[in-house]
Amino acid sequence: MRLPEQKTKIVATxxxxxxxxxxxxxxxxxxxxxxxxxxxxxxFEEHERTIETIRRVSAKLDxxxxxxxxxxxxxxxxxxxxxxxxxxxxxxxxxxxxxSVEGEGGIIPVEFKxxxxxVAKGDTIYLSDGYIMLRVDDVKEEDVECTVLVGGxxxxxxxxxxxxxxxxxxxxxxxxxxxxKFAAEHGVDAIGLSFVGxxxxxxxxxxxxxxxxxxxxxxxxxxxxxxxxxxDEILNAADGIMVARGDLGVEMPIERLPILQKELIRxxxxxGKPVITATQMLVxxxxxxxxxxxxxxxxxxxxxxxxxxxxxxxxxxxxxxxVEAVEMMARIALTTEAYRESMxxxxxxxxxxxxxxxxxxxxxxxxxxxxxxxxxxxxxVLTPTRTGLTAxxxxxxxxxxxxxxxxxxxxxxxxxxxxxxxxxxxxxxxxDENDIIRLIKGLGLVETDDTVLLTEGKPIGRTSGTNTVRIxxxx
Numbered sequence: 001m002r003l004p005e006q007k008t009k010i011v012a013t014x015x016x017x018x019x020x021x022x023x024x025x026x027x028x029x030x031x032x033x034x035x036x037x038x039x040x041x042x043x044f045e046e047h048e049r050t051i052e053t054i055r056r057v058s059a060k061l062d063x064x065x066x067x068x069x070x071x072x073x074x075x076x077x078x079x080x081x082x083x084x085x086x087x088x089x090x091x092x093x094x095x096x097x098x099x100s101v102e103g104e105g106g107i108i109p110v111e112f113k114x115x116x117x118x119v120a121k122g123d124t125i126y127l128s129d130g131y132i133m134l135r136v137d138d139v140k141e142e143d144v145e146c147t148v149l150v151g152g153x154x155x156x157x158x159x160x161x162x163x164x165x166x167x168x169x170x171x172x173x174x175x176x177x178x179x180x181k182f183a184a185e186h187g188v189d190a191i192g193l194s195f196v197g198x199x200x201x202x203x204x205x206x207x208x209x210x211x212x213x214x215x216x217x218x219x220x221x222x223x224x225x226x227x228x229x230x231x232d233e234i235l236n237a238a239d240g241i242m243v244a245r246g247d248l249g250v251e252m253p254i255e256r257l258p259i260l261q262k263e264l265i266r267x268x269x270x271x272g273k274p275v276i277t278a279t280q281m282l283v284x285x286x287x288x289x290x291x292x293x294x295x296x297x298x299x300x301x302x303x304x305x306x307x308x309x310x311x312x313x314x315x316x317x318x319x320x321x322x323v324e325a326v327e328m329m330a331r332i333a334l335t336t337e338a339y340r341e342s343m344x345x346x347x348x349x350x351x352x353x354x355x356x357x358x359x360x361x362x363x364x365x366x367x368x369x370x371x372x373x374x375x376x377x378x379x380x381v382l383t384p385t386r387t388g389l390t391a392x393x394x395x396x397x398x399x400x401x402x403x404x405x406x407x408x409x410x411x412x413x414x415x416x417x418x419x420x421x422x423x424x425x426x427x428x429x430x431x432d433e434n435d436i437i438r439l440i441k442g443l444g445l446v447e448t449d450d451t452v453l454l455t456e457g458k459p460i461g462r463t464s465g466t467n468t469v470r471i472x473x474x475x
Contacts, residue, residue, distance in 0.1 A: 001062075001400055001443040006333035007421035009033045011068060011276055014050050015317025017043070022060060025057045027316070028065055033417050034309065035065055038186070038317065039179045040072035041157060051186050059165055064424060066417035068219070069183040071176045073194030075247075078127065079109030084222050084424040087105050088151040096125070096134075096144040096160075099141065101406030103156075110160065116144050117301045120164055126239040127154055129246040130254075133270045133375040137332035161250040170346045171202050179426065180208060183216070192218035192242055199233040202247035206237070214415055217415045218275070221266060223247035231264065238420055242311075246279035262305050269306045269396045272389070273419035277302040278311035282328060288317035291328060299329060306398060308420040341400040365455065366393045368469050372453055373399050376471060381390040382436055383466075387417075388412045388465040390455055395419040403451075404445070408438055437474060450474045 011034040012018070012027055020111065026034070035054045037047055037403040049066060081103035088094065094106045096115065106464040116139050119125065125134040125146060133153055134146035160465050172193070180191060193205060197263050200314045202220055209216055216433055219225070220234050223244035227234060235241060243264050249257045261277065270277035281299050282291045300308055310329055316322035372378065383391045391405040408431070413424035433454065440446050451473050455466045 001445060003329075003445070004031055006031060007398075007402065008303050008333035009274075009305070009418060009420065010297045010326060010329050010333070011036050011309050011311035012279070012322070013311070013313050013317040014037055014054070015314075015426040017318050017320070018051055018322040019046075019053070019347045019350065021053050021057055023322060024053055025061065027326045028058060028061055029065050030323055030327040030331075032201055032326050033065060034068050035118075036068045036070055036192075036311065036313075038287045038313075039183075040070070040075070041328045044182055047182070050185060051188065055187070062379070064413065065419060067188045067415040068190045068192055069188040070192040070221075071179045071183075071194055071202050072173075073176060073221075074173055075195060076115065076162075078154060078156060078160060079103060079111045081108070081154065081156045084156045086154045088148045088154055089195070090148055090151045092148040092151065094134065094146050094148060096146060098142050102313045108154070110144075112160075113302075115160075116141060119144055120427065123162065124149075126250045128152065128158040130161065130250040134265055138238070156455065159247065161247060163251055172201060176300075176439060177208065180205065180216075184209060184212055185213035188216065189411065190219055190240070192221055192439075193238075194218045194244075195224055195227075195247075196220045196222070196234060198239045202234060202237040207396065214288070215411050217411075219418075219420065220276075224251055226251070229265065230265075235267060235271055235273060238273065240274040240275040240276070242278050243307075244278050245446075249279075258444050261302070265302075265305045265307050272393045272396050274308040274392065274395075274420075275290075276286070276309040276311050276418070277307040278306075279313060282312060282315050282325055283308055285315045285321055285325045285328065288319050289324055296328075296332055299332045303333055303336045304340060308395070309418060315326065337400075340398065361392065363391055365390070365466055365469060366397075368455060369394055370397055372398075372469065372471055373397075373401060378453050378471065379460055380440070380452050382440075382452050384454075384456055385412065385416075385466075386435070388416045388424075391416055391422045391424075391460060394418050394455075395422050404440065405440075406431065441474065446474045448474055 008029045012032040013036040019287040043148045096108050096110050097465050098110050098113050098115050101109055109230050114322040119136050122135055123136040127447040130184050132152045135149050136146055138145040211230050218241045219240040219242050220238035221242040221244040243261050282295050284292045312325050381401050384406045385391055391403050403422045406423050407413050408427050408429050410426055413426045454470045457466050
């Protein structure tokens with residue numbers, strides 16, 4: 001067996017450009033570890049086929065792939081346009097309408113009935129992640145008349161942002177509830193919650209899953225000012241975080257975005273929660289085979305910031321080069337990780353200093369592991385785990401060693417695919433240290449006399465978590 005070349009996890013959105021078994025297979029081979037399904041588009045029948053294809057191909061390749069289901073939330077979207085697109089020119093007069101019409105000739109349908117109540121004359125409206133900008137000239141009962149300030153090609157289903165507007169509805173809509181039920185019943189591993197505003201949005205979904213008797217990783221997408229203000233509480237309740245820079249960069253001053261990204265990632269690292277950096281990372285590869293230089297730098301900087309995963313959206317979903325986009329992301333990650341590792345343990349020590357004063361057993365154990373990784377040539381960290389917590393607490397330091405996690409829980413294994421440098425193995429009930437050694441030797445991952453670090457809970461089977469670290473050579 002060969003582990004992936006890069007430790008940064010790559011999230012790739014599955015869409016019309018890459019739904020085929022052949023393309024999904026190539027994307028997994030090039031480094032995709034998480035397949036994202038955007039429930040804002042497509043039907044349940046299409047999504048069911050996509051889920052089946054991903055599971056079938058990953059089993060064929062013997063490569064674990066987690067599935068992330070992204071629910072649309074309360075986002076306002078452009079309705080159906082004739083031929084699915086419309087070209088808008090600077091200075092053009094257009095009308096946004098909640099009437100049930102197909103968009104053409106400057107008429108743009110909006111899929112939110114209360115839209116006209118959210119805007120006033122002089123307001124700015126952003127379409128398509130801020131690429132297109134409109135000024136409101138007049139507001140009527142169902143129509144909002146505008147002038148195009150910044151034009152571009154507008155597609156059906158694209159988002160609408162009103163930075164001054166406040167959507168008077170809950171983040172989790174009735175349609176989202178049906179999507180969550182479908183995702184849980186079809187074995188989706190994680191749910192991405194769009195437009196989270198407070199911790200209560202996360203808790204509502206967790207209570208829903210509890211009532212269903214289902215277990216899913218809940219990832220809160222940070223894309224509203226409210227989510228930034230309430231970030232600490234949201235982070236505490238969620239299983240993971242997505243820094244969704246498209247809407248966040250429109251809803252807040254765009255110049256704040258780079259520093260905000262670093263702060264959100266840093267806090268997630270300290271909490272031991274996986275964090276995904278998303279939106280327009282290699283967006284030029286939607287149409288071009290090579291990315292822009294600034295995009296490559298953006299991906300690298302997110303990895304240096306400490307992100308666990310980087311995400312491709314339209315690049316793979318509707319782009320012309322989905323396989324090449326995944327391959328490019330993996331190449332950037334591999335090079336960036338090598339640079340960080342060449343700097344030694346400086347970053348790890350920095351995180352450790354911020355953790356001073358946290359006196360739990362698990363924090364003490366992770367400090368001991370860090371000291372060992374700094375002092376000894378260790379090939380792998382071996383982590384038996386029930387919940388995945390120990391592996392994630394080690395992962396936040398972004399060590400150069402792979403963290404091999406072993407669990408009897410399939411969900412735990414799939415959830416660990418969101419954490420940097422963790423590769424999970426699903427084990428039979430009652431496995432022990434000898435089973436782990438036989439497995440990794442049999443897979444060719446280690447040889448006799450290789451040094452490994454093993455975390456464990458003692459006494460075995462009668463402890464609530466990891467409390468012991470052992471370093472030994474493979475017999």
